[in-house]
Amino acid sequence: MAKGLEKHQAKQAQLSALGKDLTRRSGSKCELCEASGVSLRPYPVPPEEDEPRVDTCLFACDLCREQLENPKRIDASHWRCAAQSVWSEVPAVQVVAARVLDRLGKTELWAREALDDVFFEEEVEEWIAKQVL
Numbered sequence: 001m002a003k004g005l006e007k008h009q010a011k012q013a014q015l016s017a018l019g020k021d022l023t024r025r026s027g028s029k030c031e032l033c034e035a036s037g038v039s040l041r042p043y044p045v046p047p048e049e050d051e052p053r054v055d056t057c058l059f060a061c062d063l064c065r066e067q068l069e070n071p072k073r074i075d076a077s078h079w080r081c082a083a084q085s086v087w088s089e090v091p092a093v094q095v096v097a098a099r100v101l102d103r104l105g106k107t108e109l110w111a112r113e114a115l116d117d118v119f120f121e122e123e124v125e126e127w128i129a130k131q132v133l
């Protein structure tokens with residue numbers, strides 16, 4: 001088997017092993033838009049680590065994950081939720097919500113204002129800056 005494929009499969013297995021912890025943390029709701037009763041999967045917050053951990057992943061619905069993976073498709077009306085989730089107690093959720101607000105903030109005043117209101121711990125701030133969405 002190709003090395004790349006093996007690595008990919010190992011990572012998928014590691015991610016699904018996080019499902020139980022993420023289900024508990026999220027209360028079975030999308031940690032970004034709070035959708036419930038939908039299929040949720042772990043989303044490793046970029047830059048991805050070799051071994052995904054609960055702390056660096058969040059549990060997200062298909063809609064949120066698809067748009068995060070294709071930032072061009074980010075739909076401002078869907079991401080109104082980020083103005084709430086940026087206040088999450090979970091740093092990984094704060095990081096992703098802040099990156100989304102930062103991107104939307106170029107055109108959307110509410111997103112810029114939402115981001116201005118939040119105070120981030122220094123570590124979170126550094127993590128946010130590691131990647132631009």
Ligand SMILES: [Zn+2]
Nearest residue numbers: 030033061064
């Ligand atoms: Zn969602």
